[in-house]
Amino acid sequence: MKYALQIAGLHKRFGDTLALGGIDLALPRGQVLALLGPSGCGKTTLLRCIAGLADADDGEIHLDGECVAAPGRHLSPDDRRLGMVFQDYALWPHMSVYQNVAFPLEMQGVKPNARRPQVEWALSVVGLADYAERAPGALSGGQQQRVALARAIVARPRLLLMDEPLSNLDKGLRESLALEIRGLIEELSLTAVFVTHDQHEAFALADRVAVLQQGRLQQVDSPEALFHTPATPAIADFVDAGTLLDGRLDAHGLAIADTRLPMAAACGYRGDVRLLLPRRALRLCAPDDGLLRARITGRLFQGEHLSLQLTLADGSALKLHASHAPERGCQVGIDLDVTALRAWDDRAHLLDLMPHADVTATATG
Numbered sequence: 498m499k500y501a502l503q504i505a506g507l508h509k510r511f512g513d514t515l516a517l518g519g520i521d522l523a524l525p526r527g528q529v530l531a532l533l534g535p536s537g538c539g540k541t542t543l544l545r546c547i548a549g550l551a552d553a554d555d556g557e558i559h560l561d562g563e564c565v566a567a568p569g570r571h572l573s574p575d576d577r578r579l580g581m582v583f584q585d586y587a588l589w590p591h592m593s594v595y596q597n598v599a600f601p602l603e604m605q606g607v608k609p610n611a612r613r614p615q616v617e618w619a620l621s622v623v624g625l626a627d628y629a630e631r632a633p634g635a636l637s638g639g640q641q642q643r644v645a646l647a648r649a650i651v652a653r654p655r656l657l658l659m660d661e662p663l664s665n666l667d668k669g670l671r672e673s674l675a676l677e678i679r680g681l682i683e684e685l686s687l688t689a690v691f692v693t694h695d696q697h698e699a700f701a702l703a704d705r706v707a708v709l710q711q712g713r714l715q716q717v718d719s720p721e722a723l724f725h726t727p728a729t730p731a732i733a734d735f736v737d738a739g740t741l742l743d744g745r746l747d748a749h750g751l752a753i754a755d756t757r758l759p760m761a762a763a764c765g766y767r768g769d770v771r772l773l774l775p776r777r778a779l780r781l782c783a784p785d786d787g788l789l790r791a792r793i794t795g796r797l798f799q800g801e802h803l804s805l806q807l808t809l810a811d812g813s814a815l816k817l818h819a820s821h822a823p824e825r826g827c828q829v830g831i832d833l834d835v836t837a838l839r840a841w842d843d844r845a846h847l848l849d850l851m852p853h854a855d856v857t858a859t860a861t862g
């Protein structure tokens with residue numbers, strides 16, 4: 498299969514800092530990939546290597562099967578035929594919207610007459626056909642980012658690269674522009690890679706999300722798979738997949754707070770475990786009916802639901818959404834769909850939990 502983007506063994510160091518520690522990636526044509534991770538994990542460095550703005554120490558990058566970077570080979574950014582959108586728009590303030598969008602075509606030597614229909618097409622695609630003669634400074638942040646998008650697609654790039662394209666916008670605008678960009682990507686069958694530290698932005702725009710931590714890819718998956726089946730506790734935490742708790746597996750089952758569940762690890766592991774309790778697996782019930790008992794220590798009305806903070810018998814905290822709940826300070830029960838639990842051993846290896854026939858759920862405390 499020929500990929501729009503293929504990366505193999507990419508390494509990059511800045512002195513003692515390992516920015517990229519062996520990246521392997523393949524992106525089919527027509528897909529959007531988000532590079533997601535905390536600050537300093539290497540996202541921007543990876544994007545800059547793809548763009549040709551930075552040189553890797555080792556490894557290869559192929560675009561549509563063409564090698565654009567390898568030891569001893571570096572195709573310039575202009576020769577890679579990419580479109581770029583930056584966080585701060587990077588528009589030229591002294592040029593009109595039209596001139597900004599026409600610029601990549603001018604650089605490619607396209608004659609003014611031939612430029613016009615392409616610029617008009619790009620501006621109409623982003624809904625700014627009537628703004629061609631304005632200066633960028635006379636536009637809102639969202640409009641400026643749409644000009645940047647028009648400029649990035651005007652030359653029909655083979656790959657669109659975006660660096661935190663929505664982070665300078667306020668929340669409402671972020672959502673509407675995310676919808677617009679997603680619509681545009683589908684309409685024009687664009688292939689895109691974008692960088693973000695915000696999982697909502699990654700989930701909204703991407704077909705696949707690559708989670709980076711300390712220069713290494715931790716998981717590359719669809720947004721749904723990443724959210725429902727995170728590979729490590731750190732990823733579960735980063736994508737806010739639910740509550741992470743400590744537990745323990747022993748001969749008597751799985752201990753969580755003051756409860757012991759009749760479960761065991763398929764591999765026979767016993768010892769400390771890290772558990773993910775997804776929100777969808779938890780349901781509030783009467784104090785004596787649930788598998789877990791808790792006290793309501795925080796209660797926020799958020800329109801569609803109540804956002805609850807619960808404290809278990811051992812002091813650990815748990816988050817839950819509910820349509821109704823007693824007041825703060827009340828004791829409640831929590832029903833748990835144990836099939837949705839995810840558990841990792843003390844070295845962050847995923848465990849396969851199964852029912853433990855010999856024991857039943859009991860309170861330990």
Ligand SMILES: Nc1ncnc2c1ncn2[C@@H]1O[C@H](COP(=O)(O)OP(=O)(O)OP(=O)(O)O)[C@@H](O)[C@H]1O
Nearest residue numbers: 511514515516535536537538539540541542543694
């Ligand atoms: N030009 C540079 N010189 C020295 N170190 C650098 C340079 N650029 C990046 N680094 C280091 O490389 C690592 C990865 O940086 P990078 O900018 O790729 O991370 P990031 O995930 O994009 O972070 P952020 O979200 O904060 O932009 C960091 O530790 C950073 O300090």
